[in-house]
Amino acid sequence: MNLDRARAEKLAAFLFLLPILLTLVVFLLGPMLYAFYISFHEFSFMVPKNSKFIFLDNYINLFSDDTFLTALKNTAFYSLGVVPVQMAIAFLLAVCVNSDIKGKTFFRVAFFLPTVTSSVAVSLMFMWMYSKTGIVNYLFSFFGIPAVDWLNNIHFALPALMALAVWTTVGNFMIIYLAGLQEIPKSVYEAADLDGLNAWQRLRFITWPLLKNTTYFVLIMSTIGTFQVFDTFYIITKGDGGPLDSTMTVVLYIFKAAFKHFDMGYASAMAFMLFLVIFGLSIAQRLFFGREEEA
Amino acid sequence: MAAVQFKAVTKTFDTTVVDKMDLQAREGEFVVLVGPSGCGKSTSLRMLAGLETVTDGSIHIGDRDVTALHPKDRGVAMVFQDYALYPHLTVEENISLGLKVRKLDPAEITERVASAAKVLELEKFLSKKPGQLSGGQRQRVAMGRAIVKRPEVYLFDEPLSNLDAKLRAQLRIEITRLHRRMKKTVFYVTHDQVEAMTLADTIAVMNEGKIQQVGPPMELYRHPKNRFVASFIGTPQMNFLDAELDGLTLKTKIFSLRIPDGLATEFTDFPKHFTLGCRPHDISRAAAGAGTAAMSADMVEQRGAESFLHCVQDGVSIVARCEPEDAPSPGENIHLRFNLARFHYFDSETNERLVAR
Ligand SMILES: Nc1ncnc2c1ncn2[C@@H]1O[C@H](COP(=O)(O)OP(=O)(O)OP(=O)(O)O)[C@@H](O)[C@H]1O
Ligand SMILES: [Mg+2]
Numbered sequence: 001m002n003l004d005r006a007r008a009e010k011l012a013a014f015l016f017l018l019p020i021l022l023t024l025v026v027f028l029l030g031p032m033l034y035a036f037y038i039s040f041h042e043f044s045f046m047v048p049k050n051s052k053f054i055f056l057d058n059y060i061n062l063f064s065d066d067t068f069l070t071a072l073k074n075t076a077f078y079s080l081g082v083v084p085v086q087m088a089i090a091f092l093l094a095v096c097v098n099s100d101i102k103g104k105t106f107f108r109v110a111f112f113l114p115t116v117t118s119s120v121a122v123s124l125m126f127m128w129m130y131s132k133t134g135i136v137n138y139l140f141s142f143f144g145i146p147a148v149d150w151l152n153n154i155h156f157a158l159p160a161l162m163a164l165a166v167w168t169t170v171g172n173f174m175i176i177y178l179a180g181l182q183e184i185p186k187s188v189y190e191a192a193d194l195d196g197l198n199a200w201q202r203l204r205f206i207t208w209p210l211l212k213n214t215t216y217f218v219l220i221m222s223t224i225g226t227f228q229v230f231d232t233f234y235i236i237t238k239g240d241g242g243p244l245d246s247t248m249t250v251v252l253y254i255f256k257a258a259f260k261h262f263d264m265g266y267a268s269a270m271a272f273m274l275f276l277v278i279f280g281l282s283i284a285q286r287l288f289f290g291r292e293e294e295a
Numbered sequence: 296m297a298a299v300q301f302k303a304v305t306k307t308f309d310t311t312v313v314d315k316m317d318l319q320a321r322e323g324e325f326v327v328l329v330g331p332s333g334c335g336k337s338t339s340l341r342m343l344a345g346l347e348t349v350t351d352g353s354i355h356i357g358d359r360d361v362t363a364l365h366p367k368d369r370g371v372a373m374v375f376q377d378y379a380l381y382p383h384l385t386v387e388e389n390i391s392l393g394l395k396v397r398k399l400d401p402a403e404i405t406e407r408v409a410s411a412a413k414v415l416e417l418e419k420f421l422s423k424k425p426g427q428l429s430g431g432q433r434q435r436v437a438m439g440r441a442i443v444k445r446p447e448v449y450l451f452d453e454p455l456s457n458l459d460a461k462l463r464a465q466l467r468i469e470i471t472r473l474h475r476r477m478k479k480t481v482f483y484v485t486h487d488q489v490e491a492m493t494l495a496d497t498i499a500v501m502n503e504g505k506i507q508q509v510g511p512p513m514e515l516y517r518h519p520k521n522r523f524v525a526s527f528i529g530t531p532q533m534n535f536l537d538a539e540l541d542g543l544t545l546k547t548k549i550f551s552l553r554i555p556d557g558l559a560t561e562f563t564d565f566p567k568h569f570t571l572g573c574r575p576h577d578i579s580r581a582a583a584g585a586g587t588a589a590m591s592a593d594m595v596e597q598r599g600a601e602s603f604l605h606c607v608q609d610g611v612s613i614v615a616r617c618e619p620e621d622a623p624s625p626g627e628n629i630h631l632r633f634n635l636a637r638f639h640y641f642d643s644e645t646n647e648r649l650v651a652r
Contacts, residue, residue, distance in 0.1 A: 187379035190346050191440070195393030196367035205392065209383045 039268035051265070058269035068270065070245050071253040072277075074158060078249065079226035081162045086222055087215070090170050094177035095207065108178070112171040119168070123235040126164045127151065151236060154246040161247060164232055169225065173218045180214035181207070216289045220282055227278050230255065250274050297357045297370070297447035297480050298322045304342060304352035306504075312338050314504040315352065320497070325474050325481045329491040329527070330501035336484040339501075340450050343482060344373050356448060372441035373450040376457065378433045380425040380440075387412075387421040390439045404443075411439040414473070431462045438473070451483040455490065467493055488528055492516070500524050522570065522646040525639055531575050531596075531603055531614045533639070538571040545635070547571060549608050550588035552635050561650050565640070569649060572639035575603055578615035580623075581632035588613070588631045592623040606631065 039058055041051040062068050093111055097104045114122065129135050130150040137147040150160040184207065192202050208215075230251040233241065239256070241248030250270065258267035299320040306313040313335040320326045328336045341347040343354055345366035353362045361369045380389050387408060394404045412418045415435040425433055434454060441449055451470075455463045471494060474481055485491055491498050492512045500507040500515065500523070508520040512528075519525035525533050536547045540562060543554045554562065581587050590606035590613060602622045604615045606629070615631050623629050640649035 185377065185379065187375050187377055188381060190344075190366075191373070191375065191379040191381070193346065193366045194344065194371070194373050195396065195440075195444075197392075197396050201396050205396075206381060212383075 035268040035271060038265050039272055041265045043264035043268075045262045045264060054265070058266050059273070061266070062269060062273060067245060067248060067253060068250075071241070071248045071250045074245075074247065075227055075229070075249045078158060078162055078165070078229065079223060081159070082165050082226050083219065083222045085162075086166045086170050086173060087218055089166065090173035090218065091177050091211075091215075093170065093174045094181055095203070097174070098178055098181045108175075111174050114168045114170075115172040115175075117168070119231040120235055122164070122168050123232045126160075126232075127236055130160055152243055154243050157237075157243060157247045161233060161236065165226070165229065168232070169222075173222060176218055176221075177211065177214055180211045184210050212289070216285070219285055223281055223285070224278055227274065227281075298355075299326075299343065299448055299480055299482065300355040301339070301343070302353045302355065304339070304354060305350045306335070306338050306342060306347065307350045311350075312504050313342070316504075316506055318499055318506060318509060320480050320482065322480055323478045325483065325494060325496040327483045327485060327491040327495035327498050328501060329485055329488055329498055330507075331527070332486055334501045335504040336486070336501055337452055340373075340452050340482055340484050343369075343448075344371055344450050345369050346373075370447040371450055372444045372446035372448075373452065374434075374437045374441050374454045376453040378425070378437040380433060380436055382425055385422050385424055386417060386428070386436050386439075389425065389436055390443055393440065393444055407443040407445075408439075411442045414442070414476075415439050415469075430458050431466065434458065434466060438470075442473075442477075447479060449477075449479055449481045451481065453485055454483075456485070456487070463490075470494060488530065492528070498528075500527055502527075518648070519572075519639065520648050522572070522641045525572050525641070529574055533572045533574050534578070534613050535641075536571045536573070536611065536613075537568065537643070538640075539568050540565055545571070548611050549590065549613070550586060550631075550633060552586045552633065554635070558635075565649060566642065568643055570641040570643050570646075572641060573633055573637065575614045575616045577634040577637040578613065578631050579634075580604075580615070580617050580621055581630050583630045586632065588633070590629060590631055592625055592627045592629055594625060595622045597622075604629075 038051065040053060040055055042054050042057075044050045044052075093107075097107045097111070101107075131137075132147055132149045136150065141147065148156060150156045188206060188210075189202065192206055197205060228251055229249055233247055233249055233252050234255070237247050237252075239252070239260075241252050241256070251274070254267045254270045254274070257263045257270065301316050301318040304313060304316045305311060316335075316339060318326075318339075328339060330336055338347060342349050345361070345364060349362050353360055355361065356369060356371070381392065384392065390411060391404050391408050394407065399407075408421075409418075412421055415438060417432070417435055417439055420428060420432060420436075425436065428436065434457075437454070454470075455466055458466065467490060470483075474494075483490075483494060495512050497509060498512050498515055499509045502523050508515055508524045515524060515528050519528060522535065526535070536549070538545055538547045540546075543556075543559055543562075545552045545554055583589065588608065590608040592604055593607050593612075594605040596603040596605065596614075597619065599619075602617050602619045604617055604622065606613045606615060613631065641647065642649055
């Protein structure tokens with residue numbers, strides 16, 4: 001009787017989980033394994049049966065593919081630029097909107113809004129702002145800086161997109177930092193007041209160390225996010241990473257290889273390289289934060 | 296130098312929570328602010344610490360008006376109810392952070408931390424983090440953090456309320472001992488009147504934002520100025536009865552007593568009806584006779600060394616003290632004798648004390 005009930009409960013639990021399990025297997029795990037499989041093939045879209053097993057050739061070819069190396073370099077540059085700036089701004093904004101300023105709810109909403117705005121809309125807005133006659137050039141003209149066609153200049157296109165990325169995602173990380181800040185009891189700050197810590201010392205000795213776990217989380221999420229960037233680049237460069245591959249990112253190149261050159265095997269190999277890079281970075285960051293924990 | 300003075304201090308949030316509070320502490324005095332939850336004790340203490348602004352009035356420490364000073368410039372140290380330790384710092388860092396930011400000489404810091412750790416028996420825990428300590432140990436760390444600052448005034452906000460009864464009793468003694476050593480002014484907030492009685496040189500009873508009475512513990516116990524203080528100080532609570540004077544006979548619903556001639560003058564200005572207060576310790580079991588109250592025992596509260604009888608009669612409830620071996624069984628009919636010499640009298644309307652003794 002009891003045994004039957006335990007079994008019935010297990011079955012019920014399994015049935016409740018089934019829909020999500022199925023979705024995960026069909027749309028996530030399955031494609032991943034399949035992609036892994038075809039990354040060792042010269043894949044044929046038309047007749048998948050005719051795919052040729054070429055073992056590591058796709059992976060080896062990656063290292064002599066200038067476009068891939070450029071994409072990797074651009075992505076790394078993008079990530080290195082965006083992550084620290086984004087984290088610093090998110091942290092400072094969170095500290096600001098967590099303090100007792102007037103209209104903090106308004107600011108919280110205002111800073112968060114870009115995150116929930118469609119990336120297409122954001123991209124179009126920035127294209128307009130960055131255009132030769134756009135508001136960015138207009139503002140710079142006050143300082144006597146000549147107009148630049150930001151998005152069509154090989155030196156400025158990537159930094160321009162980095163600024164866009166910071167603007168759109170900073171609100172998201174601000175919210176995460178804000179949640180972390182609100183975990184810190186008020187009385188700890190009162191004790192700090194009595195201990196004579198000034199605003200800077202409070203930030204340095206209390207807020208920042210207590211937000212270490214939050215910072216780690218934000219760092220990981222931000223790094224992964226920047227390495228996977230696609231939508232804004234796709235829209236703004238019309239899918240080709242121009243000018244002259246200066247805004248070619250890894251995911252954009254994967255997309256191009258898969259759906260423009262129809263080279264599925266090669267694209268899958270790239271996807272796995274990207275996976276390894278992100279995985280490695282996450283491990284490295286964990287080790288770094290873990291070591292600090294000991295100290 | 297470090298006497299403390301509240302001068303007509305008022306604090307208003309949405310409503311007034313501290314109302315024209317006047318209170319002073321001599322240098323080295325141990326003042327306990329006591330009162331029911333929400334009466335404004337913490338708010339008063341936080342105004343003294345500088346964590347809360349003062350709506351009206353002024354606060355003085357020594358000969359300085361500190362009303363507008365930053366907390367760190369007031370020469371006070373505070374121990375919080377939830378300890379408020381820095382969770383990411385070790386015990387040693389917790390204690391020394393305040394000194395470090397004041398740029399004290401490192402040798403001096405080490406020495407102060409070591410001596411505080413010794414006094415509070417924290418030496419073994421110096422490299423631990425607060426999360427690894429028990430409640431009592433954390434409380435000691437919080438005290439250590441206050442002591443090393445060598446403040447003029449110590450502030451405690453219900454520092455023992457998160458601890459179990461045994462630890463509380465132990466720390467109460469330690470706090471008394473510390474106070475005797477340091478000879479500094481202490482403001483101590485609690486809602487526990489036992490804590491107040493055992494620790495205080497002076498107790499200030501608060502209710503609804505107003506100071507009710509200030510004085511040494513025994514004075515408050517013996518001569519409560521009004522019914523609120525009478526009921527708040529002393530445990531179990533004082534019994535209150537409606538009473539009236541009929542010539543020289545004091546009449547209540549459950550007993551009548553003749554007032555001895557020697558005491559008669561005290562009652563000359565009494566209103567006809569008033570409230571009589573009598574502590575459980577001033578009521579005892581007796582044989583039936585004139586002046587006793589016939590009551591029915593309802594429940595016996597055993598405290599070990601003594602027992603408290605909860606009795607009822609004609610809708611009147613009385614708590615009386617008795618020896619454990621004298622305790623009746625529930626439902627038994629008994630007689631109680633009230634000690635007239637220890638009665639307190641209050642005006643039924645204003646609740647103020649009637650005889651100023
Ligand atoms: N920041 C605040 N804003 C609005 N009202 C407050 C604030 N702080 C305290 N109060 C109110 O002031 C009153 C007194 O609060 P206080 O904390 O001083 O009470 P207390 O005597 O310390 O009570 P307890 O024994 O429960 O700690 C309460 O009614 C409380 O709701
Ligand atoms: Mg309180």
